[in-house]
Amino acid sequence: MSYREQYEMVCGVETHVEMATKTKIFCGCSTEFGQGQNTQVCPGCLGLPGTLPVLNREAVNLAIKAGLALNCKIAEFTKFDRKNYFYPDLSKNYQTSQFDRPICENGWLEINVAGEKKRIGITRAHMEEDAGKLVHSGETITTSNSSGVDYNRAGMPLLEIVSEPDMRTVDEVVAYLEGLIQVMEYAGISDCKLEQGSVRFDINVSLRKRGSKEFGTRTETKNLNSFSSVRRCLEYEIERQAELLESGEEVIQETRTWDEGKGVTLSLRSKEDAPDYRYFPEPNLPPILIDKEWVEKIKATMPELPMAKRERLESLGLSEYDAVVLTATKAMGDYFDQALEKFDDAKTLANWMMGDLSALLKTNLCSFADSPVAPQQLATLLTLIQKGNISGKIAKTVLEEIYNTGKNPEIIIKEKGLAQISDECQLEKIVLEVISSNPKSVSDYQAGKKNAIGFLVGQVMKATKGQANPGLVNKLLKERLSKE
Amino acid sequence: MKTINKSLDGLHSMLVNKEISCTELTKAFIKQMHCCEPRIQAFLATSEDTALMRAAEVDKKIANNESIGPLEGLPAGLKDNICMQGIPTTCGSHMLESFISLYDATVTKRLKDAGAIVLGKLNLDEFAMGSTTESSAFHPTYNPWDLERVPGGSSGGSAAAVSACEVAYSLGSDTGGSIRQPASFCGVVGLKPTYGRVSRYGVVAVASSLDQVGILSKTVRDNAQVLNAIAGYDPQDSTSITANIPDYTQFLENNVKGLKIGVPKEFFSQELTTDKAEVINKALETLEQLGAEIEECSLPHMKYAMAAYYIIAMAEASSELACFDGVRYGHRAEANDMIEMFKNTRAEGFGQEVKRRIMLGTYVLSSGHYEDYYLKAQKVRTLIKEDFNQVFSKYDALLGPTNPQTAPKIGESSDPLAVYLEDIFTIPANLAGLPALSIPAGFVQGLPFGMQLIGKHFDEGLLYRIAYTFEQNTDHHHQVPVLLREVN
Numbered sequence: 019m020s021y022r023e024q025y026e027m028v029c030g031v032e033t034h035v036e037m038a039t040k041t042k043i044f045c046g047c048s049t050e051f052g053q054g055q056n057t058q059v060c061p062g063c064l065g066l067p068g069t070l071p072v073l074n075r076e077a078v079n080l081a082i083k084a085g086l087a088l089n090c091k092i093a094e095f096t097k098f099d100r101k102n103y104f105y106p107d108l109s110k111n112y113q114t115s116q117f118d119r120p121i122c123e124n125g126w127l128e129i130n131v132a133g134e135k136k137r138i139g140i141t142r143a144h145m146e147e148d149a150g151k152l153v154h155s156g157e158t159i160t161t162s163n164s165s166g167v168d169y170n171r172a173g174m175p176l177l178e179i180v181s182e183p184d185m186r187t188v189d190e191v192v193a194y195l196e197g198l199i200q201v202m203e204y205a206g207i208s209d210c211k212l213e214q215g216s217v218r219f220d221i222n223v224s225l226r227k228r229g230s231k232e233f234g235t236r237t238e239t240k241n242l243n244s245f246s247s248v249r250r251c252l253e254y255e256i257e258r259q260a261e262l263l264e265s266g267e268e269v270i271q272e273t274r275t276w277d278e279g280k281g282v283t284l285s286l287r288s289k290e291d292a293p294d295y296r297y298f299p300e301p302n303l304p305p306i307l308i309d310k311e312w313v314e315k316i317k318a319t320m321p322e323l324p325m326a327k328r329e330r331l332e333s334l335g336l337s338e339y340d341a342v343v344l345t346a347t348k349a350m351g352d353y354f355d356q357a358l359e360k361f362d363d364a365k366t367l368a369n370w371m372m373g374d375l376s377a378l379l380k381t382n383l384c385s386f387a388d389s390p391v392a393p394q395q396l397a398t399l400l401t402l403i404q405k406g407n408i409s410g411k412i413a414k415t416v417l418e419e420i421y422n423t424g425k426n427p428e429i430i431i432k433e434k435g436l437a438q439i440s441d442e443c444q445l446e447k448i449v450l451e452v453i454s455s456n457p458k459s460v461s462d463y464q465a466g467k468k469n470a471i472g473f474l475v476g477q478v479m480k481a482t483k484g485q486a487n488p489g490l491v492n493k494l495l496k497e498r499l500s501k502e
Numbered sequence: 503m504k505t506i507n508k509s510l511d512g513l514h515s516m517l518v519n520k521e522i523s524c525t526e527l528t529k530a531f532i533k534q535m536h537c538c539e540p541r542i543q544a545f546l547a548t549s550e551d552t553a554l555m556r557a558a559e560v561d562k563k564i565a566n567n568e569s570i571g572p573l574e575g576l577p578a579g580l581k582d583n584i585c586m587q588g589i590p591t592t593c594g595s596h597m598l599e600s601f602i603s604l605y606d607a608t609v610t611k612r613l614k615d616a617g618a619i620v621l622g623k624l625n626l627d628e629f630a631m632g633s634t635t636e637s638s639a640f641h642p643t644y645n646p647w648d649l650e651r652v653p654g655g656s657s658g659g660s661a662a663a664v665s666a667c668e669v670a671y672s673l674g675s676d677t678g679g680s681i682r683q684p685a686s687f688c689g690v691v692g693l694k695p696t697y698g699r700v701s702r703y704g705v706v707a708v709a710s711s712l713d714q715v716g717i718l719s720k721t722v723r724d725n726a727q728v729l730n731a732i733a734g735y736d737p738q739d740s741t742s743i744t745a746n747i748p749d750y751t752q753f754l755e756n757n758v759k760g761l762k763i764g765v766p767k768e769f770f771s772q773e774l775t776t777d778k779a780e781v782i783n784k785a786l787e788t789l790e791q792l793g794a795e796i797e798e799c800s801l802p803h804m805k806y807a808m809a810a811y812y813i814i815a816m817a818e819a820s821s822e823l824a825c826f827d828g829v830r831y832g833h834r835a836e837a838n839d840m841i842e843m844f845k846n847t848r849a850e851g852f853g854q855e856v857k858r859r860i861m862l863g864t865y866v867l868s869s870g871h872y873e874d875y876y877l878k879a880q881k882v883r884t885l886i887k888e889d890f891n892q893v894f895s896k897y898d899a900l901l902g903p904t905n906p907q908t909a910p911k912i913g914e915s916s917d918p919l920a921v922y923l924e925d926i927f928t929i930p931a932n933l934a935g936l937p938a939l940s941i942p943a944g945f946v947q948g949l950p951f952g953m954q955l956i957g958k959h960f961d962e963g964l965l966y967r968i969a970y971t972f973e974q975n976t977d978h979h980h981q982v983p984v985l986l987r988e989v990n
Contacts, residue, residue: 111824301711
């Protein structure tokens with residue numbers, strides 16, 4: 019493997035993001051996922067003769083928003099073009115896309131790999147329609163006798179975001195993809211449900227000798243849909259290309275496909291076989307002129323993006339690590355902010371969210387988006403600790419109880435009698451009992467072993483099932499022990 | 503014959519005055535259709551039963567003394583590339599022989615809403631590609647003026663059916679002259695409206711940047727009345743224009759005094775023989791006598807128009823027709839695999855002219871040729887638009903022959919390039935998106951010959967006014983084809 023050290027990877031990614039519009043990009047069909055085959059179709063997206071596209075303005079709004087979130091220049095003039103090729107999932111045998119005048123250009127996204135910050139260039143982002151989906155009678159296309167086409171997905175609005183070949187390590191690529199999806203999710207461009215195929219990646223990768231200025235020959239692996247596939251695919255491709263180069267062979271410029279089961283990339287077609295898409299302007303859609311006013315209107319609706327949010331969390335005294343974890347998903351970030359409105363100790367809140375609540379959600383295969391513990395409930399719980407109504411230990415039990423029953427913390431505490439005991443008279447009795455039944459620890463303490471008090475506190479807590487106010491117990495014990 | 507040969511106004515007042523019932527009127531047209539069709543063959547499909555059902559509904563309204571609109575109860579025909587729910591839309595191609603549209607084109611819907619009675623679908627060159635209607639996959643259509651001759655094309659069925667009084671009027675489509683040239687050959691009025699004036703939704707596209715739906719009618723007034731019904735913004739066609747639609751009949755005044763009419767000298771090139779030039783010159787004299795100012799002008803880039811047009815039209819056609827692959831509808835060939843299925847379907851489904859245009863269109867868009875052909879053609883298109891802007895700063899309208907020839911005999915047009923040349927005078931208006939109207943200008947050896955008026959964008963009204971004035975002061979439109987004299 020050592021020869022791998024000689025090579026540097028160069029990677030750029032094309033990301034297809036399904037934009038979260040209610041209807042398709044060129045017709046009024048619903049974009050709802052998981053409906054019966056060919057139930058979300060109309061003459062338009064089926065490519066029936068005589069139909070014409072009508073642009074969904076919301077798709078343009080989202081594309082502008084995505085461009086702004088990625089620091090792109092928004093085109094004042096943009097247009098659609100036809101990309102011509104024959105495939106049954108393409109109902110008109112051309113895809114309405116954007117060729118030479120994309121809506122967004124020249125942006126960047128900042129990534130952070132192990133504390134190193136880096137800007138990855140965004141070459142362009144353009145709008146296009148998705149194709150339908152082939153449904154094979156067998157397991158795969160090659161083992162099937164027949165295939166059908168489900169056109170529900172045909173005409174779904176996509177944004178294709180093309181990065182510069184700026185990434186040099188697999189970690190950078192994954193950080194870029196995570197960052198990109200985070201931004202898309204935060205800005206409300208897409209629901210980014212990878213498992214539903216609403217984001218897909220094409221990975222362009224080449225190797226070059228370290229120190230070399232020129233790029234090597236690249237391959238493009240199409241249609242990956244998870245970070246782990248991207249990581250495995252890249253590692254495989256780097257290894258494969260390195261072996262070729264080491265043995266004096268050439269990397270062929272080609273399109274490859276990722277076989278998830280076997281964990282390998284396979285050649286799909288070479289550059290020579292690449293289709294000539296014969297792009298030309300779509301005559302049925304007038305060009306779109308985007309004035310400043312339109313852009314400003316979209317800008318005004320832009321929510322706080324992950325980078326700004328991380329900076330804000332750090333300004334609240336959280337560590338960079340905490341800020342990164344809390345902003346990883348929009349749901350977690352929103353949860354934090356909602357809880358923070360009712361409970362202002364950011365650090366404690368962060369600890370509870372990242373610790374106990376995360377663990378609880380994880381065990382139950384749940385996420386912050388659908389957490390049964392509402393942010394307000396967590397805030398109340400933490401406030402109760404802060405006020406000394408319950409101990410931290412009891413709070414963990416209460417949290418689980420909220421999770422299971424949905425009841426508010428005060429009610430759980432009342433019903434289960436979990437409130438902290440801060441009544442001195444009540445505690446005095448127990449303290450005296452503990453002192454009299456633990457003479458060894460008492461004498462140790464009085465002999466100067468101040469640590470021995472910990473054991474005695476523990477005994478009081480045990481006797482009160484953890485409900486005693488630990489500070490008060492400490493104070494009472496010290497008073498008693500110095501008297502004796 | 504006396505009944506059905508009337509203008510739309512004439513037919514309308516007969517209905518309103520209860521001189522004839524709508525059912526009787528419809529039956530009279532159906533009878534005429536049955537009489538003519540064996541020799542004209544303008545129809546590809548008829549919808550007699552639905553027509554009579556609709557006629558009965560109109561009769562009920564009339565019996566109840568409800569008012570009816572100007573087109574209500576009057577029979578119309580649709581070129582068979584205009585979708586109408588429930589009956590075939592074949593585009594004159596084997597590819598769509600079995601295809602029935604799931605929806606109505608906007609123009610179909612608007613005609614239905616206006617109470618029109620659609621008698622059927624009319625023949626055309628396959629996918630509107632041609633100028634003779636001979637490339638229809640099913641049968642040719644014959645010119646009512648001379649049954650040995652073509653009616654022109656591609657809206658040949660639409661022109662012949664109006665000329666033979668099988669329908670009161672018809673809709674056609676015009677990509678490079680496909681309404682105006684057959685109107686000229688069949689002695690009827692044909693309007694290609696401004697691009698964007700009439701919705702193209704539901705009209706099978708062959709070249710979306712050039713296609714426009716229009717009207718073939720017996721008189722100018724009829725034409726204006728139908729335009730009133732079909733024109734206007736359609737949210738389903740993003741290239742349709744939101745501007746308000748005037749009542750086009752208000753422009754029909756018998757007066758051209760002071761109007762400046764330019765006559766592009768390029769329209770009198772060697773393609774136009776002397777006898778035909780004479781017809782046009784006589785028409786110009788008539789208009790001049792009526793007070794119009796006639797002046798020669800020039801469209802200097804017109805000589806490049808034909809080449810540019812065919813490059814753009816074929817490029818777009820190659821893409822528009824890609825959807826016919828046998829996967830979802832239409833013809834599907836037997837094959838062993840997917841690619842073979844695509845190939846066989848298209849090889850069997852399309853005729854020669856369609857294949858020629860798909861291949862040429864694919865070529866001009868291919869990488870390495872795009873700049874030399876498609877892009878250059880688009881630049882020429884811009885220059886031609888500028889030519890028109892120039893002349894329209896001086897003139898109210900342009901006038902010239904609709905086309906260089908009168909109708910050729912069936913089978914005479916075998917050289918595709920010669921056929922393409924037939925569109926030389928009609929193409930510029932499509933490239934520039936301008937409205938253009940063909941009206942009967944006279945006769946050459948007993949065959950009708952049309953003159954063409956080209957106007958500024960959205961100036962259909964003025965074209966109607968000039969044409970109406972000409973019509974009122976000449977009697978060409980009163981001439982009746984030989985066939986009609988025979989059948990009645």
